[in-house]
Amino acid sequence: MRETPSHVLVRGSILALAALSLAAYMALTAVEPPQPSSEDAPATTFSARRAMRLVEELGRRPRPLGSAEHQRVREVLTAELASLGLEPQIQRTVAARQRGRLLVAAQVENVLARLPGTTGRGAVLLMAHYDTRSTTPGAADDMTGVATILETVRALRAGPQLANDVIVLLTDAEEPGLLGARAFAAEHPWMADVSLVLNFEARGSGGVSMMFETAGANEGLARALRRAAPYPFASSASVEIYRRMPNDTDFTVFRQAGVMGLNFSFIDDLPAYHTTLDAPERLDLRSLQHHGSYALALSRHFGDLDLEQLAAASRSDAVYFNPFGWAMAIYPLAWAVPLALLAAAAFAFAVVLGLRRGVLRRRGLVRAVAAAFAVLALVPLIAQAGWWAFSRAAAGLLLTPHGMPYDQGLVSLALGLLALAPAAWILGRARRHASTLELTAGGLVPWSLAAVATAVAMPGTSFLFLWPLVAMLLALGYGVARGRRRTAAAQLAVLALGGLPAVALVVPLLHLIGLAVTLRLAAALGVLFAFLLLLLGGLIAPLGWRGRWLPATAAGGALLLLAAVVARGGYDAQRPRIDSLFYSYDAEAKEALWLSFDRRPDAWTEAVLQAGERAPAPSYLPFAPGTTLLASTAPVAPLPYPRVELIQDLADASGAGRSLSLFAISPRRAPVLWLRARCASGIRGVWLDGEHYPLADDGDGAPVVLLRFFGLPTAGLALTLELAGDAPVEVAAVDQSWQLPAVAAAPALPRPPSIIPSTSWFTDSTLVHQSFAF
Numbered sequence: 001m002r003e004t005p006s007h008v009l010v011r012g013s014i015l016a017l018a019a020l021s022l023a024a025y026m027a028l029t030a031v032e033p034p035q036p037s038s039e040d041a042p043a044t045t046f047s048a049r050r051a052m053r054l055v056e057e058l059g060r061r062p063r064p065l066g067s068a069e070h071q072r073v074r075e076v077l078t079a080e081l082a083s084l085g086l087e088p089q090i091q092r093t094v095a096a097r098q099r100g101r102l103l104v105a106a107q108v109e110n111v112l113a114r115l116p117g118t119t120g121r122g123a124v125l126l127m128a129h130y131d132t133r134s135t136t137p138g139a140a141d142d143m144t145g146v147a148t149i150l151e152t153v154r155a156l157r158a159g160p161q162l163a164n165d166v167i168v169l170l171t172d173a174e175e176p177g178l179l180g181a182r183a184f185a186a187e188h189p190w191m192a193d194v195s196l197v198l199n200f201e202a203r204g205s206g207g208v209s210m211m212f213e214t215a216g217a218n219e220g221l222a223r224a225l226r227r228a229a230p231y232p233f234a235s236s237a238s239v240e241i242y243r244r245m246p247n248d249t250d251f252t253v254f255r256q257a258g259v260m261g262l263n264f265s266f267i268d269d270l271p272a273y274h275t276t277l278d279a280p281e282r283l284d285l286r287s288l289q290h291h292g293s294y295a296l297a298l299s300r301h302f303g304d305l306d307l308e309q310l311a312a313a314s315r316s317d318a319v320y321f322n323p324f325g326w327a328m329a330i331y332p333l334a335w336a337v338p339l340a341l342l343a344a345a346a347f348a349f350a351v352v353l354g355l356r357r358g359v360l361r362r363r364g365l366v367r368a369v370a371a372a373f374a375v376l377a378l379v380p381l382i383a384q385a386g387w388w389a390f391s392r393a394a395a396g397l398l399l400t401p402h403g404m405p406y407d408q409g410l411v412s413l414a415l416g417l418l419a420l421a422p423a424a425w426i427l428g429r430a431r432r433h434a435s436t437l438e439l440t441a442g443g444l445v446p447w448s449l450a451a452v453a454t455a456v457a458m459p460g461t462s463f464l465f466l467w468p469l470v471a472m473l474l475a476l477g478y479g480v481a482r483g484r485r486r487t488a489a490a491q492l493a494v495l496a497l498g499g500l501p502a503v504a505l506v507v508p509l510l511h512l513i514g515l516a517v518t519l520r521l522a523a524a525l526g527v528l529f530a531f532l533l534l535l536l537g538g539l540i541a542p543l544g545w546r547g548r549w550l551p552a553t554a555a556g557g558a559l560l561l562l563a564a565v566v567a568r569g570g571y572d573a574q575r576p577r578i579d580s581l582f583y584s585y586d587a588e589a590k591e592a593l594w595l596s597f598d599r600r601p602d603a604w605t606e607a608v609l610q611a612g613e614r615a616p617a618p619s620y621l622p623f624a625p626g627t628t629l630l631a632s633t634a635p636v637a638p639l640p641y642p643r644v645e646l647i648q649d650l651a652d653a654s655g656a657g658r659s660l661s662l663f664a665i666s667p668r669r670a671p672v673l674w675l676r677a678r679c680a681s682g683i684r685g686v687w688l689d690g691e692h693y694p695l696a697d698d699g700d701g702a703p704v705v706l707l708r709f710f711g712l713p714t715a716g717l718a719l720t721l722e723l724a725g726d727a728p729v730e731v732a733a734v735d736q737s738w739q740l741p742a743v744a745a746a747p748a749l750p751r752p753p754s755i756i757p758s759t760s761w762f763t764d765s766t767l768v769h770q771s772f773a774f
Contacts (some may be wrong), residue, residue: 009492051147055144060137062738074109092109101706115168122194123165124298128144128201129181136278137279152295164195178249197215198294206269225294266290323505344451358483368441372537375426379422383522384522397569410565421554429544442537475498571755620769645663647661663718664718672709673734676706683703
């Protein structure tokens, strides 16, 4: 091919990139939640507007364990299930979760019901949780899941009876540690009947409902999802990524128990998660409809399947994804490595053939490969550095529920442009010594390596690198086959077509990953963005070559976007800032403090924190060593303190230790109790509600144990400490209630509309401490 004038390459590249930008927009908007069905929709269908009535009734006030609203909601849910012709029951028990020497426990009250099938060969479990954190009404998290299940049961009752039973499990105590799900899995007799679980969650107030996690071999489950659900949206990449994150849901309990299942959630509008913004008015009805489309369709599908046969047939995992819109591609996971190796071999063959035919030059190819790895190294670094600089220069914009700017999308776009600028410059420099085809081939070297590496290490994500690689290989093959007979226009058009699969797959995933991990992991997003730039390197390079206007334009655009975000800064009722304030009374010292996690007071807290200073957290509070708080002296509220009484002190048979039976109670009926026990000779274990929790000895005799109990019974709590010796035991007791005390100078509630409480368990609570020795 003769040397093409630079202006022809520039115009062609602009047209190609414009077309790909349009394709990216179409890929992002091709998947939107379905429109909500009306209230008068047929009885056998799911209607988000019917389900929304329950969200509006029960999703307006926080319902943490032990609160009056928690009890009211449970009673309403029980009545709703009864009105649907079911026989609801309450599973009341104590459940606990141990993490080292921390024991998180709760008085659990799960709501259950069962819709009988005709055969009883197994049961499909529909699950959501009805409790919330202390400062959020939880309309989305997770009253949408609860409403989804009740509306689904109503629609199932209106249709023909299913072959299998359907169990409704509305769990309690999910927020403190999945305790309701643990209680059901460990103790309830219906657990033995559960063959498959469908869990419905939310981490935001809208967006598509995505099947993001599976339990058991998932090829059969993925194919069932594609076959039964009208709007299936799922990715095996999300399963791989989620497994590596610290997050969990009630679904985790069943996955660990070996039960098959699917987990669903929508995650748009992160500021609403666990905050007062999670109200019915903010909820996207389309997301509720999408939840319901899964719940009803899959309940009917799995409800009429032989679930034992499904379990026996589901022996392998799959790679699955949405290439565009609601279409789902599925193939066995075992194909991932062979396909990746085949693609890598095809790429090597194309390069060798290109070199032999003179279409590719060694020198140009080496320059292109060097440029590709430079881009791959620099783009994530620029993205993370850009976020670091912005988060410090505009720290005032990050006083938000989860530390992200409300304009996270604009900031993400700005960071992308900022990273594009040096990438375009590097590729433009390489274009001086490498042809368009050589730049394309050079960019495919990291793609080939990534395709093979992900197929081996994270096979669920391998499709993300495999199919864009294959598409661009076809474009490269066209250039090699045509040789010097190809025209510049044809080559650019083919490269644009080859880039379409990458745009269709990578751009939506970038959006979803950004919502999931936020900009704190900008470097991870930068890696994926860098791969996209490399695949399109042959189209980008001419715009960073002569004149270098793309690097300058990208950098300038990034600065303008960031300036616009800063100019739009400030807080109001729709985009509020957060603060924290809680009251701590040490009954032993007769001293009280106003405490806050904030760096400085705001307009609401300054009345009590204006004279405050940062100081170490009081030692009796359950914070990690080194925690500092903004603290100010507070008036003493005459609050009764928690009491711990000795019931029995028995030496063990060996005489080397003893068992200390204690009884703890909150006279002021606080719903949460913290107990920290310390014994110089060591604490070997704890007995709670008939269950034993051993404590590992880390070399210091395990001298401390910390118990956090939610939903503390008004009658009190009994526990037993197993001690390694006869040294005295010191017990610090702190009870916690979900409101601030009525003391002099306390800030008036509610807060101004532009301020909301933070997501901390301690915000807007009162803690009272007393110590005991035995």
